Amino acid sequence: MATPPPGQPAGPGSQGAHPTPGASHAVPRHPRLDPLADRYAARTHGMKSSEIRALFSVVSRPEVVSLAGGMPAVTALPLDAVGSMIGDLVSGMGAQTLQYGSGQGDPRLRERICDVMALEGITDAHPSDVVVTVGSQQGLDLVTRVFCDPGDVILAEGPSYVGALGVFQAAEARVRHVAMDADGLIPEALEQALLECRAAGDRVKFLYTVPNFHNPAGVTLSEPRRRAIVDLADRYDLLVVEDNPYGLLGFDHEPMRALRARNAQRVIYLGSFSKTFSPGLRVGWVLAPLAVREKLVLATEAQVLCPPSLTQYAVARYLDTQPWREQIKLFTELYRERRDATLESLDALMPPGTTWTRPDGGFYVWLQLPDGLDAKLMQPRAVAAHVAYVPGIGFYADGNGREFMRLSYCYPEPDQIREGVRRLARVIEAELDLHSTFDSVDTGSFRAVGGAPRVPDVDPSVGPVTGDRFEDRA
Numbered sequence: 042m043a044t045p046p047p048g049q050p051a052g053p054g055s056q057g058a059h060p061t062p063g064a065s066h067a068v069p070r071h072p073r074l075d076p077l078a079d080r081y082a083a084r085t086h087g088m089k090s091s092e093i094r095a096l097f098s099v100v101s102r103p104e105v106v107s108l109a110g111g112m113p114a115v116t117a118l119p120l121d122a123v124g125s126m127i128g129d130l131v132s133g134m135g136a137q138t139l140q141y142g143s144g145q146g147d148p149r150l151r152e153r154i155c156d157v158m159a160l161e162g163i164t165d166a167h168p169s170d171v172v173v174t175v176g177s178q179q180g181l182d183l184v185t186r187v188f189c190d191p192g193d194v195i196l197a198e199g200p201s202y203v204g205a206l207g208v209f210q211a212a213e214a215r216v217r218h219v220a221m222d223a224d225g226l227i228p229e230a231l232e233q234a235l236l237e238c239r240a241a242g243d244r245v246k247f248l249y250t251v252p253n254f255h256n257p258a259g260v261t262l263s264e265p266r267r268r269a270i271v272d273l274a275d276r277y278d279l280l281v282v283e284d285n286p287y288g289l290l291g292f293d294h295e296p297m298r299a300l301r302a303r304n305a306q307r308v309i310y311l312g313s314f315s316k317t318f319s320p321g322l323r324v325g326w327v328l329a330p331l332a333v334r335e336k337l338v339l340a341t342e343a344q345v346l347c348p349p350s351l352t353q354y355a356v357a358r359y360l361d362t363q364p365w366r367e368q369i370k371l372f373t374e375l376y377r378e379r380r381d382a383t384l385e386s387l388d389a390l391m392p393p394g395t396t397w398t399r400p401d402g403g404f405y406v407w408l409q410l411p412d413g414l415d416a417k418l419m420q421p422r423a424v425a426a427h428v429a430y431v432p433g434i435g436f437y438a439d440g441n442g443r444e445f446m447r448l449s450y451c452y453p454e455p456d457q458i459r460e461g462v463r464r465l466a467r468v469i470e471a472e473l474d475l476h477s478t479f480d481s482v483d484t485g486s487f488r489a490v491g492g493a494p495r496v497p498d499v500d501p502s503v504g505p506v507t508g509d510r511f512e513d514r515a
């Protein structure tokens with residue numbers, strides 16, 4: 042039997058394996074458990090199985106109030122009307138709806154997508170500039186594939202959407218977080234990051250940002266900051282990837298003007314029907330300048346040949362025949378009621394020292410625990426108390442965020458939300474009690490600076506994507 046490399050047990054999978062010194066991907070990892078362990082690509086090594094995936098089997102139990110998942114309230118859709126619309130599509134246009142389609146997506150749907158984007162001030166988009174994708178998640182993946190080599194730097198808000206971090210990790214890009222506050226990404230912090238990357242010789246491939254009703258922070262980029270960020274993009278030759286699934290879900294004001302509406306050449310825009318219609322249909326899109334768009338089409342053809350025809354026709358038909366603007370209004374009223382239930386309960390019940398953001402749209406509240414508490418360590422006790430949330434650490438590529446958690450109010454009914462927040466407040470109080478009992482123990486200082494509502498200032502060091510990934514799917 043071959044001698045195993047240091048630290049590796051000999052086993053069936055290690056036979057015949059000759060790891061190249063220094064090539065980490067060639068080192069057998071769990072040869073006893075997986076005979077193919079020494080064959081996987083290096084990029085798979087950072088892929089961690091998620092604690093949240095395990096948590097999801099727990100949170101689906103009826104006794105648990107889940108403030109964890111970001112699932113849209115699809116039961117508010119006119120399900121019968123949607124059902125017969127899809128049935129009519131297949132019986133009326135079966136040959137097309139069940140056939141392969143174009144890699145770029147159905148032209149009729151791309152036209153309608155331009156109408157949707159006009160609601161956020163994007164009035165110059167042509168259907169030929171749009172690429173239909175399998176949710177905006179595939180759009181994110183395509184853009185990252187087209188632009189990033191291993192080691193390239195992506196700037197991203199701290200915290201950032203967990204699904205984007207997973208894509209960046211898979212591409213072996215390095216994520217550098219840029220601080221946010223209640224008005225979204227801080228332009229001065231962005232400029233500082235750009236200067237430091239420049240000084241370090243790091244190639245910044247793009248800024249990834251979610252300007253509206255941020256996932257997970259719940260905050261929205263203010264109008265002056267939108268101008269400042271587009272201005273910085275011009276001055277620093279920065280490409281911006283604007284990920285905007287929630288922009289039409291505002292509670293208090295008309296949709297804000299997209300970054301893409303201010304600069305068509307420097308901003309790649311990602312859109313989705315997951316939050317305004319249905320996430321299960323998996324229809325999103327990318328709006329990009331011509332040269333980028335051509336590469337995106339080649340990349341998507343290599344990946345999926347074409348987006349699914351049936352769901353594209355379903356979305357186009359929905360936009361053509363159903364009152365979709367009224368439906369979005371209905372969704373926002375429902376989410377507003379749930380946001381109110383969340384904020385009122387938090388205001389009434391949370392112990393001193395706990396702070397949170399106050400979203401005016403979208404799905405999420407970002408909560409900061411009192412000094413020294415750790416949302417991840419607290420999670421099993423919360424689940425035991427029948428309430429679930431997503432610990433903040435999953436939204437950072439650099440291990441930060443332990444004192445934060447994301448609460449989603451999109452799915453539970455207001456009464457469930459109130460009960461969930463009541464349970465959570467008790468868990469935090471118990472944790473505080475425990476903490477004060479052991480206050481001689483050095484718990485470390487995770488706390489961010491600044492006034493409530495707060496999103497942390499993040500250690501600006503560039504690091505590989507190492508944070509836990511959560512099978513959050515939203």
Ligand SMILES: Cc1ncc(COP(=O)(O)O)c(C=O)c1O
Pocket residue numbers: 111175176177178179202204251256284285286312313314315320323324325514515
């Ligand atoms: C910020 C953000 N971007 C992208 C996505 C992915 O959405 P889709 O369902 O369109 O793939 C989500 C889903 O929650 C999200 O929150």
